[in-house]
Amino acid sequence: MAKTSFSFWEYNFCGSWDELSSTSKSSESVDGVNMGKIDKVYGTENWGDAGGIDYGFYQTDSMEEGLLFCEYHQQQKPESYLDYELFDDRRFEIISPTLQTSLEEIAKLDEISSGIQVISESKKKNQQDFSFASLELLKKYDHGRLNGGRIVQPSSDAPYTNLAGQELSTEEIIRIAGARFIQSNCQVVDIASMLNNPFGLSFSNLSDEEAKNVELVELLLASAEKVGQQQFERARRLLNYCDILSSSSGNPVQRVVYYFSEALRERIDLGTGRISSGFGKQSSVLNQEMTILNPATLACHERIPFFQVARFTGIQAIIDNVAGAKRIHVIDLQIRSGAQWAVLMQALVSRHDCLLELLKISAIGTTSKQLIEDTGKRLASFAESMSIPFSFEVVMVPDMLDLKKELFELDAEEAIAIYSEYSLMNLIFVPNRLESVMRVLRNINPRIMVVMEVEANNNSPSFVNRFIEVLFFHGAYFDCIDACMERDDPTRLITELMFHQGIRNIVAKEGEERRIRHVKIDVWRSFFARFGIIETELSTSSLYQASLVLKKFDSGSSCTLDTNEKSLLIGWKGTPINSLSAWKFT
Structure with missing residues (x-):
């Protein structure tokens, strides 16, 4: 099946979750692809004068x-x-x-x-x-x-x-x-x-x-x-x-x-x-503040281009790797608001040659179970409005060391994708837990793992x-x-x-x-190699999404998109800010 590029940016990230259930089924053509269009999609997340001093x-x-x-x-x-x-x-x-x-x-x-x-x-x-x-x-x-x-x-x-x-x-x-x-x-x-x-x-x-x-x-x-x-x-x-x-x-x-x-x-x-x-x-x-839907995280992710560029590119990478699958299972390592999955739903609905039998999202959490469940309810409501068969599972563990493959409801017919948005960096200061999580993901053996991280070396x-x-x-x-x-x-x-x-x-x-630790993509590349995880190319469609999103921001002219081997680096005037990469398990 040929890879398709979905014009995700048609979905306005300036709305609210309350408006997600109100959608328009009108469609338009973007680069020859007939698209459904969502009116509103919610976007979130996670000095004075010198005075003559010498x-x-x-x-x-x-x-x-x-x-x-x-x-x-x-x-x-x-x-x-x-x-x-x-x-x-x-x-x-x-x-x-x-x-x-x-x-x-x-x-x-x-x-x-x-x-x-x-x-x-x-x-x-x-x-x-x-x-x-x-x-x-x-x-x-x-x-x-x-x-x-x-x-x-x-x-x-x-x-x-x-x-x-x-x-x-x-x-x-x-x-x-x-x-x-x-x-x-x-x-x-x-x-x-x-x-x-x-x-x-x-x-x-x-x-x-x-x-x-x-x-x-x-x-x-x-x-x-x-x-x-x-x-x-x-x-x-x-x-x-x-x-x-x-x-x-x-x-x-x-x-x-x-x-x-x-x-x-x-x-x-x-x-x-x-x-x-x-x-x-x-x-x-x-971390909890980054999960709650508050005006500050909304403004940050709505107005600053790095988040949206990485998200849309990552969603396109998932779509590229589950093309043709009727049952799709996304495991989100830290779901936060889950707004990106509303975009994924719209993209999947536009696949006219492959009817979706089930979209399942499993959200991992160690705290704030109620917040995660609320996110699931919003996504379920949105899926219903789109007539998408949808399942949402919360995988709560008191400690990431307790995460096991058996906690997930896995189906042999599912196309599994792992999504990590600023999640793995939170485990660097507890390396045994990071190792444990990677072994679990290795055992799950997904088709693709998409990783968004801060591209900085402050460790x-x-x-x-x-x-x-x-x-x-x-x-x-x-x-x-x-x-x-x-x-x-x-x-x-x-x-x-x-x-x-x-x-x-x-x-x-x-x-x-010192719990806030960031490392650059070459460090993650070396670490993932330990688990037989190989970096894979981001498709032309994914890179197109990145450049398309930038054009929608007034400040986009100051942003840079670069590749580091097979990964995308998103920067500001040449300074790397975020990395977006895709990985396959051998």
Whole structure:
């Protein structure tokens, strides 16, 4: 059967679940495909003036002041591993060239970390080495740095967008601030020419606001350096200036610095014993908030393109792999609102050559059973309005270790698909559970597994690595939020506060308390190889859906779509944000 591309975006994600039962059976042709059209489908989920302050107070001619920041650059080989217990070289038991390379990199971590002290003692001898290593940060985060084939790129592809009369992006501000910070601490005088920076490292080509933003980020970097060196009082003084200049209601740079400053303060308080940890409970509450249908999650997923692009692409990937099946069983690892399955239903109804006998959805949950059941009722009501035979099962387990194949009502005639939307990342901090879940999925042996994850590397055991990575990531994300939502939008503040919870955990916590962990697609690729799970191509139809969805957003011109091997990377002005991949079990 030929693969069909369904124009999912005809379904408006701005409606509400109450309107799902009111549908229109009118149809229209899109690229030659006769489509049913849904009128409404619900979409969800999961700074001030400087005042003449002199910023020079944190600069020093001592090489030691730049060590922590420079440490990051020494480790900037592609990190294709998960820096946690499960992914130690002692725990892997398969032969894989990619994995072997990953494990060798893991083994080098201790050598790199232990070398920092030696470097500090011989800083003059190695000053030039630091200078070049420090450039890796800026090179890595240069514009358009995503690897793979570019599908959609920003409409303005200049390295510094204000050369075309536009303001610098938040990420570009961070890069300039990083270059200035490296220069002031590592005494590198030729960074600008080596990076082809059109501004040099002066403020002569920047607007007043951009210059203040660069200085503000420099303050934040200096604060993070002092925190990493456990010079907490000095860090507090720097953060006091960050507080004066940043705001949760200002421009994107000011907002980012505000939330990162709060996270650094929490790390200081934890390090000095002023407060005790307790993020486990907060993490559960945050996950529940992402499940409940609230205005903040609605606004985030409705107005920011990353979610919709990944969802529609993922749904198309499922359809491509269950084509011709009359009985379809989708296992959702974390269903949240389930709005994507309303879209799937409409797409399946449009298959005129294959009548659907049953669509079954099994939703896995460990908490909030009532919320999951409510989602099932909404989906059942929608399915009834579409005359779709539908079954919804809740698979509740007190612990993911208790998940078993036998808990699912499986039928040999079913075409089974696994759907994971930001689900597996929640298990990285409990690797035994992640392993257990993967073994269960392996035994179920679905036709396809679609995985949507955050494309970021903030799982490093090194504080400075995590800080720099997450700073760039959220710089790009807050830049996107600013383009998609008004600054005084009340739901925007709530949305950013939800991101703040993740920033706090990544920056402030260590060990098992650090529960928010993201890794990039190459890490998942190595991990899945252990279970005989092979990455499969996303069809042309799927990639078409991705580009089609972007066109429906006013901010879509700033988004990028790239491929990394067989996976799709969705980014903002070149910064990867989400990955969407499809996997088959051998």
